[in-house]
Amino acid sequence: MALRVDMTLAQYNRIEKAHASPLLDTLVRVADAIGVPLSLLVREEFRPGTGSADRPGR
Numbered sequence: 001m002a003l004r005v006d007m008t009l010a011q012y013n014r015i016e017k018a019h020a021s022p023l024l025d026t027l028v029r030v031a032d033a034i035g036v037p038l039s040l041l042v043r044e045e046f047r048p049g050t051g052s053a054d055r056p057g058r
Helices: 009-016 024-034
Strands: none
Touching: none
16 A cells, blocks of 8 residues: 555554554545545544544544
């Protein structure tokens, strides 16, 4: 995947392990590489009754 999105394996691993946040253009390249719309890649699940998205770890 790192090669498909034109980044080093170390950079990709840091993002995958949540040690770094990807830039928007990186997210676009990842979405393109796996063949999904960006909106699906970054989609958050809605929690009924809360009016907010489910954000694990927060």
